Amino acid sequence: MKSRGSRCLSPSKKKIAFAGPWITKKEVQYVRDGVLYGFYETFDQHVRKLEQTVCEYIGARYAIATHCCTLALHLACETLGFKEGDEVICTDFSWVATAYAISYTGATPVFVDIDPKTWCIDPDAIERAITKKTKGIMLVHTFGHPSDMDRIMVIARKYQLKVVEDAAPALGSTYKGKHVGTFGDIGCFSFHGAKIAVSGEGGILVTNNEEYYKKAKLLASMGRTDSRAVFWSDMLGFQYTIANLTASLALAQVERIEELVARKRQIHSWYREALDGVSGIDLLEEQGDVRSNYCYPSLLLPRHMRLERDVILAKLKALNIHARPAFPRMSEFPLYAPSRFPNPVATRVAAQGISLPSAGNLTKRDVFFVGKALNAILQEMRR
Ligand SMILES: Cc1ncc(COP(=O)(O)O)c(C=O)c1O
Structure with missing residues (x-):
């Protein structure tokens, strides 16, 4: 294709933006509902509906909506018990949140190579990196392309490793007909403003494991149990849950x-x-x-x-x-x-x-x- 050079082109009047949402009346309506009715008896109605809608859409049993995906990933690593002295095999190619979520727990990310055709973690590289200290695998469905989940899950089962799927940009992507985020122990998605479904900041953790769900839920809400008194906390938790108003926007997007x-x-x-x-x-x-x-x-x-x-x-x-x-x-x-x-x-x-x-x-x-x-x-x- 012959061209006369870029200097002959005039800049686009419209900003051809890298990312940005597609907002309709539905989003405006849901956010309005969130502002007007997201308090008192219905203070968390959009959060619950968002969690339920994501579960139904991707085929997961449990979900916890979080302030952002970085925190969902940290919650996943804490829930799976990664700690100092452990190694977690991690793709070397991602936004830094993927690795830092491991580091927050004190565990060490061991960075391995990616597949040249998908830019997702290379299963052969995972197997080469396994040592006695390896406790888990952190993969990313890079830019929305699913990782090679069959091969990764075979390796995880063989070496008894926990799997976290960083599916931050990958809501709606499927591998052999099944939604990403549902193969490993825990999956995490982002609703950041540059993702496919947005709420400004926002994220969600999904799992099919009831025990992980209960632990993550407790960790995400300051370890509060009310077991011995109102406001009682039984473990060092975090304030990681999403705001209802933010969830109202995420919900409208997830429904679309x-x-x-x-x-x-x-x-x-x-x-x-x-x-x-x-x-x-x-x-x-x-x-x-x-x-x-x-x-x-x-x-x-x-x-x-x-x-x-x-x-x-x-x-x-x-x-x-x-x-x-x-x-x-x-x-x-x-x-x-x-x-x-x-x-x-x-x-x-x-x-x-x-x-x-x-x-x-x-x-x-x-x-x-x-x-x-x-x-x-x-x-x-x-x-
Ligand atoms: C692969 C990946 N993981 C994690 C994140 C973190 O998501 P959030 O901005 O919602 O914390 C991002 C965000 O860009 C991402 O691209």
Whole structure:
């Protein structure tokens, strides 16, 4: 596809935003209800309904809505008993919340590599990292693409490891027809403003295990039991529960989740069309019997290293196109000792990966403008 260069393009008048919600009258109505009626007898009505709706949608037995997904992940790690001296095998490629949730408990994340086609944790790398201290696996359904759950659960059973699914961006994604977040011991989703279903901040922990549910519930509400007196607390807990008002917005979005997934998948299919024939990019696609919610359509620029990749992002931004670089390797953060494994795939993706805009208000025209701009910039860089 020949292009005259990105300087011949005028910036988009509309901000082609990386992320952002799709809000309808329903959300406004639910938030209004939350403001007017979310107190007194009905102080937690949206929270209960949100938990029930997520359970029914993904096929889980129990849910606890939290202030954000980071706290749900911490709650998961505490509930499963990770502690100092334990090792938890963790993908090296994620937002830092994934690793810090392990570190909050005193356990050590052991960072392993990812699969080049999905950017999710590599099951072979998990098995190579197991030691006598290994207690669990923390995986991420990266950018909405499901991890290889069959292989991961075989490894978990073989070595008796607990599994936390960080499904922060992956509500609505399925693996072999089953919702992500329901394979491991505990799954966690985010309703952060940049996710598929949003409430500003917000998260939810799900599990099918009654014992974990009870423990997590207690931990999330200051260990309060009222067992010996009103306000009695039996364990060191946290104040991690979601506000009803926040839950009112999350609930409206979750009730529309199939519509939101369809929109994200539509945006991804427009990218596939718009980038067809553009050389020098590898667009991430579904692998195997999965449904990705394509929360963040992403691609690799195999001919460009980090500095050039960042120039490409800056040129896109000059055209009012807000794409995002891939995550750096968490194992390189100052908190952690040098990684036991070199993790070459995560290293490459950190330097060459980008995620494209996929805000809820994008049109086909916007997406094709991104495709045209990217093509023009890549050709310019080759000259
Ligand atoms: C993979 C992953 N895990 C955890 C989180 C944390 O979610 P929250 O912002 O709701 O705490 C995020 C948020 O971006 C994420 O992308």
